[in-house]
Amino acid sequence: MKIDPAILYWGTPVVLISTLNPDGSANLAPMSSAFWLGHTAVLGLGTSSHTAGNLLRTRECVLNLPSEHQVDAVDRLALTTGANPVNAWKRLAGYHHLSNKFGAAGLEPITSSTVAAPRVAQCPVAMEATLTAVHTTEFHLLTVQIQDVHVHESIRLAGHANRIDPNRWRPLIMSFQSFYGLSEQVHPSRLASIDEEHYRR
Numbered sequence: 001m002k003i004d005p006a007i008l009y010w011g012t013p014v015v016l017i018s019t020l021n022p023d024g025s026a027n028l029a030p031m032s033s034a035f036w037l038g039h040t041a042v043l044g045l046g047t048s049s050h051t052a053g054n055l056l057r058t059r060e061c062v063l064n065l066p067s068e069h070q071v072d073a074v075d076r077l078a079l080t081t082g083a084n085p086v087n088a089w090k091r092l093a094g095y096h097h098l099s100n101k102f103g104a105a106g107l108e109p110i111t112s113s114t115v116a117a118p119r120v121a122q123c124p125v126a127m128e129a130t131l132t133a134v135h136t137t138e139f140h141l142l143t144v145q146i147q148d149v150h151v152h153e154s155i156r157l158a159g160h161a162n163r164i165d166p167n168r169w170r171p172l173i174m175s176f177q178s179f180y181g182l183s184e185q186v187h188p189s190r191l192a193s194i195d196e197e198h199y200r201r
């Protein structure tokens with residue numbers, strides 16, 4: 001059956017992206033159009049998003065990955081923007097301006113090591129990143145290079161200094177406009193016969 005969906009959000013992890021506003025305060029925005037290759041990430045952001053403006057100006061950000069346990073905080077940030085005034089499309093959709101997004105979400109900002117934007121203390125993963133390329137069409141497709149990866153001890157794979165335990169990392173997934181967790185592992189993976197260190201550049 002042929003259909004014409006308005007959105008094609010088939011299910012990707014939620015990212016809370018922190019950037020610095022022109023006055024030095026921090027902005028925080030949920031997004032999920034992101035993918036990763038090596039230590040490069042490609043982010044899809046609306047051209048009117050305040051985050052995109054901050055990222056283009058400062059050329060740095062933190063990509064914080066909430067787990068399913070932070071879903072309430074993420075949902076509190078939905079329908080908000082750091083932009084003031086709020087553009088017509090967002091106003092019609094029910095968005096409002098919010099300047100203190102960390103406070104409103106009940107999340108704690110902590111100092112990053114390589115960028116000025118703060119990390120989110122509660123997120124099990126926080127990746128500090130710098131902007132390396134911009135491709136603008138209908139959206140901004142922003143390529144960033146990951147500089148530093150911070151993780152909570154609780155998701156590290158026992159016995160390995162630099163690996164994540166996928167059985168303990170529970171990403172928050174947005175599928176269309178709804179939140180999900182992951183199920184348990186469904187099948188052994190033949191790709192996993194490759195040592196992760198083989199991918200290191």
Ligand SMILES: Cc1cc2nc3c(=O)[nH]c(=O)nc-3n(C[C@H](O)[C@H](O)[C@H](O)COP(=O)(O)O)c2cc1C
Pocket residue numbers: 014027028029030031032033034044045046048049050051052074077078079080081082083095174
């Ligand atoms: C779970 C979730 C995922 C989202 N994913 C994206 C996305 O990938 N790209 C985007 O531009 N906006 C996305 N949005 C909408 C932005 O959060 C929204 O545009 C917000 O106003 C951005 O904040 P800012 O204007 O302060 O940057 C998402 C919202 C939610 C709640």
